């Protein structure tokens with residue numbers, strides 16, 4: 001029996017700012033369940049559900065990805081408990097940290113014509129607020145064309161080295177993860193390489209890859225359990241795992257995949273390029289040593305750490321095979 005609660009506002013603005021991982025997992029947030037709003041179906045069939053969140057200023061992988069993650073997570077949580085949701089309205093503003101308010105109107109799952117955002121005087125009031133950084137979207141389009149953030153500019157600092165190494169080894173097929181797929185992917189497509197895009201199991205990023213008509217990693221399209229991980233195609237000539245997490249998370253996401261690919265019996269050549277955020281230079285040495293352990297024919301061809309947008313990044317290329325990619329990695333002579 002649907003309940004009688006007509007509106008619920010859940011505030012997640014206290015305490016620390018949410019990370020990208022928090023937002024990706026928002027369908028699991030306990031409040032929706034603890035309050036019984038969804039589990040016991042205490043919300044009315046057309047109730048309004050709003051969530052307000054503080055999040056880190058470097059969370060977005062494209063402009064507005066935080067809102068895309070929260071809307072997608074709310075949709076999953078609602079649909080799991082038999083509610084549908086129509087359109088979402090979104091407010092963004094600044095108060096110490098960036099803030100986001102996502103408001104959805106519930107509807108029967110079977111209704112095919114979605115409710116489009118807020119209505120009436122609430123919508124007018126939300127649109128007319130004059131506050132620092134206040135922006136209001138009556139209807140938030142998750143499927144809109146995406147715009148990169150300034151943060152993704154750090155990949156311009158490594159893309160030429162990666163392209164040069166791939167050219168030198170005559171690569172044809174590449175397995176790629178990069179936040180948002182704005183910088184490295186276009187360079188690879190210009191080289192007429194076959195690219196498999198891995199979303200690191202981010203549903204919003206998977207949908208974006210599909211929306212752009214790109215080839216999505218086979219496992220990203222499946223509902224894998226926690227212990228399973230994505231796998232690179234055996235015939236990929238290179239793995240480009242250019243993440244923005246720290247070294248521990250990088251290893252959780254990518255170390256097993258990389259080792260599996262490096263240790264494939266038929267592996268005669270190829271490279272793994274890796275990137276993560278880390279101010280500790282020893283972390284890069286530890287991660288590369290872990291990948292090389294037991295792989296006789298592989299070696300570290302390049303390492304670098306650099307600062308971009310006040311954060312330090314670690315980058316390395318591990319190479320398998322005889323061709324001399326190191327020459328291609330040297331900075332041009334003056």
Ligand SMILES: [Zn+2]
Nearest residue numbers: 198217220230
């Ligand atoms: Zn994947």
